[in-house]
Amino acid sequence: MHTRYNIYAPIHKALRLFMTDTLQGLGRMDLDDAQDLADGLARLDALLDGASAHLRHENDFIHPAIEARSSGASGRVAAEHREHLDAIAALRAQAAALRALPEPAAAHRLYRQLAAFVAENFEHMDVEETRHNQALWAAYSDAELAAIEGRILASIGPQEMGQWLHWMLRAFSPAERAQLVGGLPPEARPPVLAQAQALLDDQDWAKLCRALAPVSSPAALAA
Template identity: 75%
Template sequence: MRTTPPRFDIYAPIHKALRLFMTDTLQRLGRLDLDDPQDLAAGLGQLDTLLGAASSHLQHENDCIHPALELQQAGASQRIAGEHREHLDIIATLRAHAAALRAAPEAATAHRLYRQLAAFVAENFEHMDMEETRHNQALWAGYSDAELQAIEHRILAGIGPQEMSLWLRWLILALNPTERAQLIAGLPPAAREPVLDSARALLDDGAWGKLCRALGRKVAPGLVEA
């Protein structure tokens, strides 16, 4: 039987990274030690980085994906665009409450921030699922994979080195072995080695071994064979 190759999914990889980033940050906020200034600073620092990344991510979608949707189907992006505006308001609220916790580390303030982030994460999971279903259906009906990849390239061209490094960190951790190898194999040669250095620091021996074999690289002695 012939199987239809999967269509190019512009949302799936970055959403995997964002889901992991969100849940990791939520867990970190839940276990904050308010009596440890370094732990508090690190946890709130990660939250700040997440909120900045989330803001940037939705702007990339607004600028590059939503116009493509509207060209094919007027109003197709209206609901999600409205949710994006709501997300920016929530992000501003989270930043304000994080600043309050930083200024006065109290248990009630920390728990309020944790619950607010949990609600934001929960809403985002539903939001991303709609993008990966309804938006993808509209994109696949109107564009070839090559055209969708061109949209992704425009997004990537607008991401600076620092933001790109951040997303690569979470992508490396979030993707499955095949996706991870495809991501790194698709990088420009000059960028591949630094990303591999980062991957080695992030992955356990088993995952690193799988990545090396997928890329045709020799697995360093002492690593666990998976």
């Protein structure tokens, strides 16, 4: 059976890991260690920046594509996106309060608030991967969906791209990871392979090297 082009799956897999990793870090944060507090809140800042950018990409590229051929089909998710922006603003305010006064009650309040945000986003992403994908698949070919994704990627700057690659490389299965790296232009592979080698354990790195052997030479990086 032909598997349709899933514009949501890769970025959502990365985002789920980004969210859960940040949530766990926030729960373990040591308020008596200034560096640990600063690092934990910096991770939260990065997540909120990434989530905001992800919303913009979907609003600017995917929703207009859905609406162009199925008017009103993105309305529910668009409304939830507005709620997510409000939640992100509230999380930023709570984080600022914790920076100013690091006390346990404020830390736990921020942790619970982020947990609720993550939980809602998990349900939200499932709606996108089911209802929105059905609308996209009914209206667009795989080539057209790949072109939409290409426009999204072209709008992303190097710093943001590096962040998403970090989470994708960690979140993906070995086959997905090999497909990601193997699909890059040859000149773009070396920095991504270097990033992968730094992030992956020996077993996953070896699997990536074996998968890419016919098209690349990542083993040279392992020397």
